[in-house]
Amino acid sequence: MTEQLWDLRRVLDEIKDDPQQYHATDVEVDPDAELSGVYRYIGAGGTVERPTKEGPAMVFNNVKGFSDARVLIGLMASRKRVGKMLHHDFRTLGQFLNDSVSKPIAPVVVDENQAPAHEVVYRAEDPGFDIRKLVPAPTNTPLDAGPYISCGVVFGSNMDKTMSDVTIHRMVLEDKDKLGIFIQPGGRHIGHFAEEFEKANKPMPITINIGLDPAVTIGVTFEPPTTPLGYNELGVAGxxxxxxxxxxxxxxxxxKAIARAEYTLEGYIMPNERIQEDINTHTGKAMPEFPGYDGDANPALQVIKVTAVTHRKDHPIMQSVIGPSEEHVSMAGITTEASILQLVNRAIPGKVKNVYNPPAGGGKLMTIMQIHKDNEADEGIQRQAAILAFAAFKELKTVFLVDDDVDIFDMNDVVWTINTRFQADQDVMVLSGMRNHPLDPSERPAYDPKSIRIRGMSSKLVIDGTVPFDIRDQFERAQFKEVPDWEKYLK
Incomplete structure (x- = not known):
């Protein structure tokens, strides 16, 4: 019996009959700000401007200007939906991905006739070639610098092809065959490879892969030190x-390209060439980023020269992400949880039961750590766990520490600990002058000149809501009777 292959279409087939997880519409929608504006009300969540909520993933079948294409948005904008799609309990996805990192299955190369991504091919030399007419990339807001590929996996290698990597970057359509790509300095391996090519003054060949199994889209968001240089994160998806x-x-x-993608773009990152991100709009803005604010347009993005666009035959699916949505939380947050668990499990095994990066931090800026203390000798271990978390992920800004009787996925329960198991004069740790994520708008010298020398520095915060072990008997929660068949009273 032939093994059924995983791709985006298989995943959608699994959830399409559940109205809480999937909704398709034939109502015409404009990809220029309207599509994202609609989804903001239906299911974006995260740090998106209110009103918003958690809702189903949406497929727009009637996209203005793109008669044959569909646009999917919000596929990963629910942690429970991610758990369902990955066939795993949503509460322990961090540990699941941590296990996957340690046991990767390397990708394999298949023949051209096994690659549905190449069913339709447009080459740059074809008459009328224009990526703006071929790729139905939406804008998030009217201020965006242009249409963005916000969920495209970039595949690249070093010059001698001994290492390859996959990462997601924001990429704006600038001209008929030109993209601007933002590669954050430091940490991203694609950036390391691009520097190597640029020093040699050679273009770097890449593919951009869009419309993928969420196992791929989430798995590729791992960063160092969890996945060091030379580790291709497609093995995590495997x-x-x-x-x-x-x-x-x-x-x-x-x-290489991902054979079962919905769309691929081929091209080169051009050496020593830069472009103003908002050259076509002059709004001063890029697109909304995960903290909930519009990112500033970059004056000098690296340039991708596109040589081909390929896609599937049957109504190809363009996948898009709203920057501050819950979808970003799933993509960035779950892998960050895995990275934190990997480090603390080695350093203080058994003391951190679980980790959750909630929507309030966009998946990157905040984590909640569930701590287990066995005896008095464990007192203080919780604060060392917080420091390890900062070491595992330098962009982390705030850590909440709670006991293992607290539901870390319920912010009311987490904040309850701050009101009943916390004293502000002794249970706060502030670590000044540390590196953080440059997209946090408070991280600028004008905000805190004594601690922030340059943009991207921050004072980090630890809130310790764990009970001191020697007085734990005074903090037992009220115990209710266990009623295993309670659901029968709702029938």
Whole structure:
């Protein structure tokens, strides 16, 4: 019996009959700000401007200007939906991904006839070639610098092809064959490879892969030190599915593409060439980023020269993400939880029961750590766990520490500990002058000149809501009777 292969369409088939998880519409929608504006009300969540809420993923079948294409948004904008799609309990997804990192299944290369991503091919030399007419990339807001590929997996390698990597970057459509790509300085391996090519003054061949199994889209968001230079995160997706991700040779570049993607773009990151991000709009803004604010347009993005666009035959699916949505929390937060668990499990095994990066931090800025203390000798171990978390992920800003009787996925329960198990004069730790994420708008010298020398520095916060072990008997929660069949009273 032939093994059924994982891709986006298989995942959508699994959830499409559940109205709480999936909704498709044939109502015409404009990809220029309207599509994201609609989804803001239906299911974006996260740090998006209110009103918003958690809701189903949406497929827009009637996209203005793109008669044959569909746009999917919000696929991962629910942690419970992510758990369902990955066939795993949503509460322990961090540990699941941590296990997957340690047991990767490497991708495999397949023949061209096994790559539905290449069913339709447009080359840059074809008459009328224009990525703005071929790729239905939406804008998030009217201020965006242009249409953005916000969920595209970039595949690249070093010059001698001994290492490869996959990462997600914001990419704006600037011209008929030109993209601007933001590569955050430091940490991203694609950036390391691009520097190597630029020093040699050579273009770097890449593919951009869009419309993927969420095992791929989430798995590729791991960063150092969890996945060091030379670790291709497609192996994580392979481990999640127990099935290797399939790759295919590019058609116009010497690079691999993901064979079962909905869309691929092929091209080169051009050496020593830069472009103003908002060159077409002059709004001063890029797109909304995960903290909930519009990102500033970058004056000098690196440039991708597009050589081909390929896609599937049957109504290809463009996948898009609203920057501050719950979807970003799933993509960035779950892998961050895994990175934290990997480090604390080695350093203080058994003391951190679980970790959750909630929507309030966009998946990156905040974590909640569930602590277990066995005896008095464990007192203080919780604060060392917090410091380890900062070491595991430098962009983390705030850590909540709670006991293992607290539901870390219920913010009311977490904040309850701050009101009943916390004293502000002794249970706060502030660590000044540390590195953090440059997209946090409070991290600028004008905000705190004594601690912030340059943009991207921060004072980090630990809130210790754990009970001192020697007085734990005074903090037992009221114990209710266990009623295993309670649900029968709702029938």
């Amino acid at each position: 481990a999640i599915r127990n099935q290797a991700v399939q790759l295919v040779d590019g058609l116009t570049v010497d690079q």
